[in-house]
Amino acid sequence: MPLSKTALNQVIRPVTARVNPLGNWDIGSCDLAELVKTYGSPLYVLDEASIQSACRAYLQALREHYPGPSEVLYASKALCNLAVNRLIHEEGLTTEVVSGGELFTVLKAGIPAESVTFQGNNKSFEELRYALKEGVGRFVVDNLDELDLLSTLAEEIGISPNVMLRVAPGIEAHTHAFIRTGEIDSKFGLDLPSQLDEAIRRISRRPLLRFLGLHAHVGSQIFDVEPFVATVEVLLDLCAKLERDYGLPVAELDVGGGLGIAYEAGDDPPSIDAAIEAISLAMIRGTSQRGLSLPKLIVEPGRSIVGTAGATVYTVGSRKAIPEVRTYVAVDGGMPDNPRVVTYGARYSVDRVAAGDNEELVTLAGKCCESGDILIKDIQLPKLKAGDHLVVWDTGAYCFSMASNYNRLPRPAMVLVAEGHSEVIRERETFADMVSRDRLPSRLGGQR
């Protein structure tokens, strides 16, 4: 059955978002004003149905468009906690981690280590040993140093890890365009062609390492299919080269993540289905042109799995109107719970939880002692007063995972909502948490 034309990553609100008969915004049939009453403010709300819908869209698109084997890795850096990892695993995705902390979380969530892929450009000795001992399914080796470290550790432990090699394909994806760069300036991946050749030579001398294939990831919040197609082309050229030069078949190709989502009206990323279709076609055409068999196709989305599912509910506090300049309305969170605005100039959409007609132009400010702590500049909203609630959409990806305690603001709770039911999946931090790891030295009165 074809997917609907508008996919989750092309809309601004979760699939279950609607205005209820009381006139308030609901997610998962839970009234956001009620949620804040129960769980406090600010509050991250996560829609289970939206996550499921995104996972299913990827799996269905691959079934429909790619005749070979395939796998969807959830890039857990986008949002990593027990419930989210577990939910996505149960939807049939496997998991990508980039640190010992993410690996620990994923294993605690009950996800088998064999279904985990370990990424990252500077995995430490301890992280690699931990991952090897746990039996992690794949190591995406980023550089020659890591290859040596991994093989030494594998020999010590007596384990045969599965290895993919990450290459720097010379493709840079921006939100609305991409470029092929002649010279490659990136901290990620093996430089082509010499470091890849060297890695293959080293692997051939280390029989414990099981070479599976190649990996590339060219960016995030991508709004075109072209960078993905270009990545496939580069990777397939390398597959042909490895077969020709070393007689080495490439069983798996990982084309990375990065598909964008709509944050504002007018944002127009390709749908999950369209992106997978373009990648699949490039794989089918490219392998046949080069006389290669179809490798396993791996994609590793993060944002497009959890981004649209998440929203942050805030409570309005103070207001400052500067005549003929601007009206600031401050909320009870900001850059600590959503660092994307100040970090990337990211833009978001917002609604008053008690839905209403737009009446005034305001700028939503956070509560941090920093002028840059602005959530949304110049936005039309219904008239706001202290105590009103606002919902900022699309905060599921890279907000909680990049959140801080700046100004010692405790990180908000996160609730998972589905069919009228809500449950805390991450407790709100407390003031006591803020000092729990502080220590007074003894000369200032601390206990030894």
Ligand code: LLP
């Ligand atoms: N695979 C690799 C190797 C990656 O580095 C990333 C993201 C992904 C997959 C998932 O990409 P996604 O589908 O989520 O775009 N903090 C930034 C985004 C950084 C992305 C880093 N890598 C933001 O908030 O926009």
